Amino acid sequence: MSESSEFQPGRPVVLRGGTVLPMDASRRVLTGADVLIVDDRIAAVGPGLDVPEGTAVIDATDGIVMPGMIDTHRHMWQTAMRGYGADWTLTQYFVWYYLESGRLFRPEDVHAGNLLAAIEAIDAGVTTVVDWSHGLQTVDHADAAVDALRSVPGRAVLAYGNIQQPPAEWTATPEFRAFARRIAGDDMLGFQLAFDVTGDPAFPEKPAFEVARELGVPVTTHAGVWGATGDDSIRLMYDHGFMTPETVYVHAASLSADSYHRIAATGGSVSVSTESEQSAGQGYPPTWAIRAHGIPVSLSMDTSVWWSGDLFSAMRTTLGADRSREHLQAQAKGDTVTHAALRAEEVVSWATRGGAHALGRDDLGSLEPGRKADVVLIKNDHSPVSFPLLNPYGHVAFQAQRGDVHTVVVNGRVVKHAHRLLGVDLAAARREIDATVAHLRESLGEEGWQKGMNPDVPETKILDNPYTYTDYRSGSTHGG
Structure with missing residues (x-):
């Protein structure tokens, strides 16, 4: 689909007359307001703005204008298998991807998954989106991932990982170092290292942290995952000085207060994937504990092999999980919760400003003059759910869904308008996905493909962690 002639590069754009959630520090709600975009920046926010001659006008009446949402943890390469693992436990996921069939993914399969995931986002x-890309078995796989991300008009961060090799091994190769140098410093494509810490006292992941420090890139890690990573992992990172404000701890759902104190003290943030934690079993969604320790929060959806690829579901389930625990805790003591501690405006902030903070991007996550123009208009004149608009934060968190996304602007470019993507070849993405699915089905055989939706777990593979580069096993991962 070609880009609309209405939205040519360099032409200013104004969204007129919407309910604007600037997501600034005051969390104001502006009614009947405009958002003016000039080049790649927010130029002005307010009612009745004067705009340059020739500005493209988008009618935001009866809609909500908010910053673009930021997902800090998504395994984009797995999107070709959308819904395949709907009934998996985390152990089955580990067996299928880490120990058995993940090796079947070719560079072109990583490209297909990343392409579809980026379009979906x-x-x-x-x-x-942070592409938590732990299927990069070779640099060719990494190049394919980047090619896909750059072919879609969205903003991304490649979090480079490889579950088929020890982190100390793949980060040490000259091929990886050359790749890291090639993609450094791109405003539209950031870079992180993605690997987990098993808790092995020998700390086999230490060389990978040293590479990250040498390259000056953040580390994102699955922390506090029941049966996989726990307090020993956090303690090793802390004792060796590898916990920094840039570190993103994904899930953090099975940790003790000691670990939360260490994360808070070193300034890191937590990416909560509530749909995942509720269903797969990393631990109870930890927003209640994270809030108590003052740790910054961002949201993520994890993987489309299981769950939805949007943050509306993430916000909704996060509110539900946090409030459910609050009620249960009170009722266990014979009390009644009269005012919810977690409010809708907070999770909307986590989906926007929280993600920007986690990525160290203070130019994203809010609609303020001078910030990058990543903007979303939620408006659906054909939906009875679009009115009345009484509590905009509550509407975003509980009422809206992806079908209500009317317009999306990334870096000043209109990439979706009137509910239709611009500049995206969805048919080509479908062809790539079809080829990947055909490859996987043929490689597994039809019986294996069907069995994979509920795979057996051999007794020898019910592990404390799914990695094979260490024999370390510890009950400390079973509850902080």
Whole structure:
């Protein structure tokens, strides 16, 4: 689909007359307001703005204008298998991807998954995605991942990982170092290292942290995952000085207060994937504990092999999980919760400003003059759910869905308008996905493909962690 002639590069754009959630520090709600975009920046926010001659006008009446959402943890390469693992436990996921069939993915399969995931993200108003790309078995796989991300008009961060090799091994190769140098410093494509810490006292992941420090890139890690990573992992990182404000701890759902104190003291943030934690079993969604320790929060959806690829579901389930625990805790003591501690405006902030903070991007996550123009308009004149608009934060968190995303702007470019993607070849993405699915089905055989939706777990593979580069096993991962 070609880009609309209405939105040519360099032409200013104004969204007129919407309910604007600037997501600034005051969490104001502006009614009947405009958002003016000039080049790649927010130029002005307010009612009745004067705009340059020739500005493209988008009618935001009866809609909500908010910053683009930011997903800080998504295994984009797995999107070709959308819904395949709907009934998996985390152990089955580990067996299928880490120990058995993950090796079947070719560079072109990583490209297919990343392409579809990137398109899906902007369609749902997610303008920045951290591609937690732990299927990069070779640099060719990494190049394919990057090619896909750069072919879609969204913002991304490649979190480079390889579950088939020890982190100390793949980070040490000259091929990886050359790749890291090639993609450094791109405003539209950031870079992180993605690997986990098993808790092995020998700390086999230490060389990978040293490479990250040498390259000056953040580390994102699955922390506090029941049966896989726990307090020993956090303690090793802390004792060796590898916990930094840039570190993102994914899930953090099975940790003790000691670990939360260490994360808080070193300034890191937590990426909560509530749909995943509720269903797969990493631990109870930890927003209640994270809030108690003052740790910054961002949201993520994890993987489309299980769950939805949007942050509306993430916000909704996060509110539900946090409030459910609050009620249960009170009722266990014979008390009644009269005012919810977690409010809708907080989770909307986590989906926007929280993600920007986690990525160290203070130019994203809010609609303020001078910030990058990543903007979403939620408006659906054909839906009875679009009115009345009484509590905009509550509407975003509980009422809206991806089909209500009317317009999306990334870096000043309109990439979706009137519910239709612009500049995206969805048919080509479908062809790539079809080829990947055909490859996987043929490689597994039809019986294996069907069995994979509920795979057996051999007794020898019910592990404390799914990695094979260490024999370390510890009950400390079973509850902080």
